[in-house]
Amino acid sequence: xxxxxxxxxxxxxxxxxxxxxxxxxxxxxxxxxxxxxxxxxxxxxxxxxxxxxxxxxxxxxxxxxxxxxxxxxxxxxxxxxxxxxxxxxxxxxxxxxxxxxxxxxxxxxxxxxxxxxxxxxxxxxxxxxxxxxxxxxxxxxxxxxxxxxxxxxxxxxxxxxxxxxxxxxxxxxxxxxxxxxxxxxxxxxxxxxxxxxxxxxxxxxxxxxxxxxxxxxxxxxxxxxxxxxxxxx
Amino acid sequence: xxxxxxxxxxxxxxxxxxxxxxxxxxxxxxxxxxxxxxxxxxxxxxxxxxxxxxxxxxxxxxxxxxxxxxxxxxxxxxxxxxxxxxxxxxxxxxxxxxxxxxxxxxxxxxxxxxxxxxxxxxxxxxxxxxxxxxxxxxxxxxxxxxxxxxxxxxxxxxxxxxxxxxxxxxxxxxxxxxxxxxxxxxxxxxxxxxxxxxxxxxxxxxxxxxxxxxxxxxxxxxxxxxx
Numbered sequence: 001x002x003x004x005x006x007x008x009x010x011x012x013x014x015x016x017x018x019x020x021x022x023x024x025x026x027x028x029x030x031x032x033x034x035x036x037x038x039x040x041x042x043x044x045x046x047x048x049x050x051x052x053x054x055x056x057x058x059x060x061x062x063x064x065x066x067x068x069x070x071x072x073x074x075x076x077x078x079x080x081x082x083x084x085x086x087x088x089x090x091x092x093x094x095x096x097x098x099x100x101x102x103x104x105x106x107x108x109x110x111x112x113x114x115x116x117x118x119x120x121x122x123x124x125x126x127x128x129x130x131x132x133x134x135x136x137x138x139x140x141x142x143x144x145x146x147x148x149x150x151x152x153x154x155x156x157x158x159x160x161x162x163x164x165x166x167x168x169x170x171x172x173x174x175x176x177x178x179x180x181x182x183x184x185x186x187x188x189x190x191x192x193x194x195x196x197x198x199x200x201x202x203x204x205x206x207x208x209x210x211x212x213x214x215x216x217x218x219x220x221x222x223x224x225x226x227x228x229x230x231x232x233x
Numbered sequence: 234x235x236x237x238x239x240x241x242x243x244x245x246x247x248x249x250x251x252x253x254x255x256x257x258x259x260x261x262x263x264x265x266x267x268x269x270x271x272x273x274x275x276x277x278x279x280x281x282x283x284x285x286x287x288x289x290x291x292x293x294x295x296x297x298x299x300x301x302x303x304x305x306x307x308x309x310x311x312x313x314x315x316x317x318x319x320x321x322x323x324x325x326x327x328x329x330x331x332x333x334x335x336x337x338x339x340x341x342x343x344x345x346x347x348x349x350x351x352x353x354x355x356x357x358x359x360x361x362x363x364x365x366x367x368x369x370x371x372x373x374x375x376x377x378x379x380x381x382x383x384x385x386x387x388x389x390x391x392x393x394x395x396x397x398x399x400x401x402x403x404x405x406x407x408x409x410x411x412x413x414x415x416x417x418x419x420x421x422x423x424x425x426x427x428x429x430x431x432x433x434x435x436x437x438x439x440x441x442x443x444x445x446x447x448x449x450x451x452x453x454x455x456x457x458x459x460x
Contacts, residue, residue, distance in 0.1 A: 105379030
């Protein structure tokens, strides 16, 4: 019987090696696998390359603790800066954390391509800007494009709304974001799910991620992400 | 605007620059029913408040098609956020996609209009809005470069001058570019300008400002729009 459910976060995080490339889902706090990242802090793997949209906030959340304790060599992300990104700012300024800054759409497509067996692709994004530096450019049908490489990771840390024992997943509203593509783009996809349901409860037209992409599922019914503060324009 | 300030800008007394809500309302007037529109964080997000009496589909880069207004405290749904991480509602008919599909929609030319803020816009449509320095501070880029590369139209909404009175509409951008030749229209608190083959063309001017007064605040030649 196929059963990807594991009993604890520690069990979910077993075997992650030093030097791993780790994808983490989330757009800010929404859909962010906070508990798996906390499990990674506990598990001890170091010299990591992290890949995600943001770089954490404050000093308490697991992502910033992972960075502050020197376990992260490099982060590939699109928007590290926030009003509270103190740890990223400090580590980056001190030269202790390398940043590869990637436009958000390019980041998403590099991850999608990594899961889809496409090693590289052309995009018009960032042509003619500072982020084009060092990249091959090519004219196709009269427009300029940059060549971007796929990202294929060792580990993907995903938050899902529902999961079954085959690893079929659904996501909730804007908790979807990077999670479905990250789930496809790693050798070891680990999922924390708010709800574990019977096989068949997620119908064929409802599964956002087919279970073949998923290796481990752990039940983490923590509730809702913290409500976002309304920023002023 | 005070009389002293008005004289300093070469503007007539009685010059009333548009307020931010007025700028947003002016831009909103130009969005027809049926368009799919992406609004950047900051001033652009005000625009949706002024689209009334017709159906416009607001897309958010994090995978929402059919974004509604900001949630009220009693409506709280913490799993719904916009690009600025504010809690928003969905409208009836909305759909949600993942990040690669959202940016495929953006990059693939399916967004009719993107509205962004900017530090600088050049007369050829180049613009700079993602960083003021490549060496100082913490960089961040988000979806701006993808939006600029992919949207059918890019309109900028911004103050006409910087806080120190410096020009923001220029012959050439000095700050790091977000995209080349991407902008087709600029809405400021002093006027509305198309980016045409000869550079900036005046579409509209805020009340009480003369063309000379406007030109004095602008770092590139302004043409009158051909009738």
